[in-house]
Amino acid sequence: MNQKTLIGGAIGVVVAAVLLFSTLFTVHQTEQMLVVQFGKPVRVISQPGLHAKIPFIQNTISFDRRLLDYEGPGEEVILGDQRRLIVDTFTRFRISDPLEYYQTVGFGEAAIRARLSSIVPSALRRVLGNEPLLSVLSADRTRIMTAIRDQVNREAQRFGIEIEDVRIRRTDLPEENTQAILSRMQTERERVAREARAEGAEVAARIRAGAERERTVILAEAQAQADIIRGSGEQEAIRIFAEAFQRDPQFFAFWRSLQAYREAFGEDGRAMVILTPDSDFFRFFKELPQDVRAAEAR
Template structure:
């Protein structure tokens, strides 16, 4: 291989290394901070190809998209002195990479640690003035806006803007949950006992009214029956009297035969009478027509 060709290859390699060390690309989703020997020199927000001084300047990329920071569950004391285990998350955006770099450097973990502390403090302050009912109701949006406002005020010098703070889960501690469940059970039992007592009272009133109406109806029915029975007996007596007046002898015969039928037909009656008694006169001789 000729020496000139080797020299050309070496030059091309040096140029490639130099170009790689000189030129860099900023993606659409990022912004860059140009740092020279630890001191910020320029902020690059336009995507595309850019140049730097090799070996002297370094490029730090910062994501311009919406970032998430999830916080572990922590115990918070509410305004009504109830304890609550709160899981929250924060969404933020890097708006000023220069202030960001000056405050915490290029590390993302550093800003997350600071953000967790600030959001946790705001969360405790705001929830410390709220009740459990307010936290678990539609009023939560107002509470979250207040937490975000306070957190943004404290993070103003860090080059980020907090877009949203949300409570992902809010649970009572295990001992509080058991106590509340026991209290709810006692309350339900009290309501059930009260409902049963009111039901028993209403049932007793209904039974008393029904018994009273039954007594009144029976008394009215007995009175009506006695009245009808008296009217019937009166009519019967009148019919008997009319029949007797029309034909007294036939009436006597008919009544005597009716007595035979009622007294002797069953075979279970025992009469101690003389055969010559007047009761048996129509058994001894046939009645004569009048």
């Protein structure tokens, strides 16, 4: 009797433990629960703590209440100025209405990411289709990302989620556009280099012309000054020469003849001059001037 009682008591404890375990559940601060009965939603529990449900009839589905992220692949979009860009985005969202989320999407996160893979690119193309490239690459990007987030949020609310942020992570040109732009940039740099070289050559030619003109002026002034000095010297030499000639014409004539003899016969005395004996060139060989005779007599 005692053994049956113990067995029955043990079974009762086990059944009570199973009933208690099936009835009570804990909601953590990072999650929210949806209680369903035979697959039909009954209530949403957002407050953390210990809660109860009908055992074996009701089940719980947990949804993360933290920020979730979605990173989409690069999308090629056409901007308002008909430029093409490859744009990468990432989206931050949270489940705001577990009931609506369960009814429209289900209980997995893969399904909502599949929905966002079409919603985000559509909003991205609509917004960027009205913006030029300069706005996308400038401080206007914040305004553009806000507009994209608002459009995505309006479409995502019907799935029970709230879009916290949509960010443009990276913008690239398509490969064919990149090569074309690089080619244009190279052509432009070459044009600028040619202009710089042409301007440099023009400045160099102008500097050389100025230097040559200044050189010519300096040489002309120096030549003029030299001519003036030379003329003054020659004038002074002529004056001295004339003054000496006036003092003693016969000696001066004799001295000039000696200079002529030196130039005619040369330094070595081997020069040959053919003249008649009575030529006036040799008159000082025939007779000496009176002053020379007087000097010899003294």
